[in-house]
Amino acid sequence: MVFVSLVASHSDVDLETVARLSAGASEVASGVLDGTSPMAGAVVLATCNRYEVYAEARSEDDVEATRSAVIAEIAELSGLDEQTVASALTTLTGHEAVNHLFTVGAGLDSAVIGEREIAGQVRRALIEAQESGTATGSLVRLFQTASRTAKDVGSHTAIGGRGLSIVSVALDLAEDLRDDRWSEKNIVVFGTGAYAGATMSLLQQRHAGNVFVYSNSGRAPAFVATRGGTALTDETLAGALAAADIVIGCSGGDQQLTADDLAEAGRGDAPLVAIDLALTRDFDTSLEELEQVDVITLESVRMAAPAEQTAALEEARSIVVTAADEFAAEQRERSADAAIVALRKHTQQVLETEIERVRAQHGCTAAAEEVEFAMRRMMRQLLHEPTVRARELAAQGRSDEVESALGSLFGISTADIAAEAAKKAARKKQKQQAASAKKPAAMPDDAIHAPHRTA
Known part of the structure; x- marks a missing residue:
């Protein structure tokens, strides 16, 4: 048994490529496993700024075949040619793959060091693999140990102590562009997924009172029932956009908000902050051409993310290395x-x-x-x-x-x-x-x- 991970993240690949690789992410693990597969199992970790596949090759001799099978499956599902996929993915094996996952789970490889969301995404990746039957016992132990290591880093170091995340840094940027009177803002949130949930929680902490949620899947009413806010429909969306001070994209769906949409909503020259947290972009690039609109993207967040203290980082990395050695x-x-x-x-x-x-x-x-x-x-x-x-x-x-x-x-x-x-x-x-x-x-x-x- 050998762990093999194929990695594409914000550190090495542009986010557009990460998004294209992620097409069909949920089907990759089951697609590469069949009666003749060189691997015993696979888990896919897909987030807003990384796409990683963790596989269990049956032996050292099967590592290259495992890599080729995963690349071929990603290429088929994403529509990219295999050479493009292969060049975008870094391959790690054995102890390197283990150490990388533990580092990722602890938030030490994130755009915002110590971010909280990634630990939950690692857990959810394992849950989805278990539900689909693609997680082997070794992969389960690997991901569970990664989650425990993330907890150790959070409880024994200053990393993540300030509660920073991609969402929180994005909201801080919005405050810098306008002001911090969240209670007076009209905010429209697109999406009902993980980042939308994190966004709603942070908006509540900042005492935002007028939050509206839109989802073209129709899940907004159920979403706001447990998280607060007002659900929007196709009929009420335009009115909410006309009055919005801030729009936040968390869906990554097929539809994109364009400059024409804002014009049709009757906004005129009213100032607007557009925060796009979706990997595949909820807001069309035409918004960036509007003088009255300030656009905050994942790249903006990465550039604005504060650096953590060197001592805390070293301590966190020491915990990760020790955990990886013990797991090995x-x-x-x-x-x-x-x-x-x-x-x-x-x-x-x-x-x-x-x-x-x-x-x-x-x-x-x-x-x-x-x-x-x-x-x-x-x-x-x-x-x-x-x-x-x-x-x-x-x-x-x-x-x-x-x-x-x-x-x-x-x-x-x-x-x-x-x-x-x-x-x-x-x-x-x-x-x-x-x-x-x-x-x-x-x-x-x-x-x-x-x-x-x-x-």
């Missing part, structure tokens, strides 16, 4: 366990064959039982030292030596070991599914979807 050690021990199980299964088969011979010759006599007892005790003693040594070697990152030794001495192949690990993971998954089946189903929530996937 646990994974190596699990690999050793699979090898040990394969060895025990092999020796058990040999032992049972010999015991059957004793029973055939001597029947169920006391002598036969004593011979069987002695043979089982001897086998346990013989396996004790190899078991201890296998775990020690695995902890040192030398699992390959254990597997090589088992192959040379007992004819146990890596395929045998992988099969044992897969059986164990399958049994665990069946238990989890059985436990989940006993729980009442949760109601769907718009807020669990990535902002550019909602309307």
Whole structure:
């Protein structure tokens, strides 16, 4: 088993490319998994400024095939050619992939260092993969550990202590452009997803009183019922735009607000702040050409995001590195366990064959039982030292030596070991599914979807 991550983020790729890669993001994981797939599972993390696929390749030999399969699937769903997709994605494997996810989950690779939203997006990515059946046991442990690491960073360092996020920095920029009298502003929010929910919460904290929500999917009434504000319809949207002081785009839907829309709403030359937080842009670029409109984009937020203190960053990164090292050690021990199980299964088969011979010759006599007892005790003693040594070697990152030794001495192949690990993971998954089946189903929530996937 090898972790493979393919990464495109704001650090290396422009946001337009990230948005294009994200088309069909929810279908990538299931699309790359079939009977002949070189990978056992996959989880997709798609946010406003990153697109990442985490896969579990079945072996080191399957890493390149895994990368190619993911690239081909993304190309098919996004409409981009494979060469463009391949050049936009950075490939990380093994410990690098683990360290990267932990860094991302802790908000240390975000446009706003220490942002809060990304930890929730990491959790939701895992939940969606589990619901669609693409998350393996190893991927579940990986993402759950990333979430725990993010909590440790939040509770033990000053990173994120100020509650900064992409939304909060965007609202701060709006205050700088106009003023901070939020209670007097008329605000229109487009969307009902994760960022829309975060926006509503922060607007409430700033005592915004006149907030209107529009969604072309019709989810606005249910959204405002739990978060406050007034739902807009197609008929009332134009009137709200005419009176708006601030419009905030969080939907990333197919429709875009244009300069013509504002003109038709009868705004005239009234000043307006347009905050576009959607990866695929809710506001057409024609708004930027209007003198009375100030447009704040994700790029604006990234440029305005404050730098965190060096000491706090170093402390946070130390927590991430330690967590990644500990996770890697646990994974190596699990690999050793699979090898040990394969060895025990092999020796058990040999032992049972010999015991059957004793029973055939001597029947169920006391002598036969004593011979069987002695043979089982001897086998346990013989396996004790190899078991201890296998775990020690695995902890040192030398699992390959254990597997090589088992192959040379007992004819146990890596395929045998992988099969044992897969059986164990399958049994665990069946238990989890059985436990989940006993729980009442949760109601769907718009807020669990990535902002550019909602309307």
